[in-house]
Amino acid sequence: MNISPNEAEEALDAIQKMTQKTRRSIASSGAHVSLIVTGVVWLIGFTCTQFLSGPIVAYIWIGISILGSALAGILNMRMSTRVRSPSAGATAKRIGLVWLLLAVYCLAAIAVAWPLDGKQLTTFIILFVMIGWMAMGLLLDFTPVWPGLIIIALVLVGYFLFPDYFYLWMGILGGGGMIALGLYIRYRW
């Protein structure tokens, strides 16, 4: 079989594009679902926190967090059947253990720093979750890292520069930003 150098170049280009597309697709497969669902939870939760007061805010957060976690879990489980890996069980255990340790570390850090106000507590939790999310991305090629960095930057800007509007900031820019990023990854990436 003989082909011209131009044909060889076209074939190599097609291989490179397909390889890149496959790796990106697998790496971001669950990311857009988590981003969109978490974004909606943040948008509703933080906007309510900004404008409402009393125990109703806690009930709203608990309700939407449970609904959001269940929805993200179901959607991610359905998507996880697209690629089957013999090492998936062991990887899932490692991921679970890392998140458990991070949650314990987050609780310990909050206990040491207590008393905290609502904004400080929110900032702490988001920073820990985002660090865990980015660590997963770096270690397992599981999700892209850059959305985590953007969210951390948004949290810190809101916390230090706009403390009076922190929850609204987090709802619209943090939650809305996550939804926009999720849609971008799903349809454009």
Place this chain on the structure above:
Amino acid sequence: MAELNETIHQPVRLRIMAALVALEAGNEVDFSYLRDLLKVTDGNLGAHLRKLEEAGFIAVNKTFVDRKPRTYVAATPEGRQVFQEHVEALESILKSK
């Protein structure tokens, strides 16, 4: 010296192999996911997969997930080897330009 492989060189099959080799060894991908990734029809993908399976470059595994039939596809070690040689052959043609 590495040689070109006629079965793999066909454009759709080349992209199928590129996608499957991009997965970690041992991983397999769902038929419909591969179809969406390649933007081809069910029939077109099925025909090309048969050719690759006959050549021994891929393994097709039909199974049930949640009581629904699913078809999973993976590159065989031989398929990975032949694809790698094909890529090396393409690179050497390009270098001789």
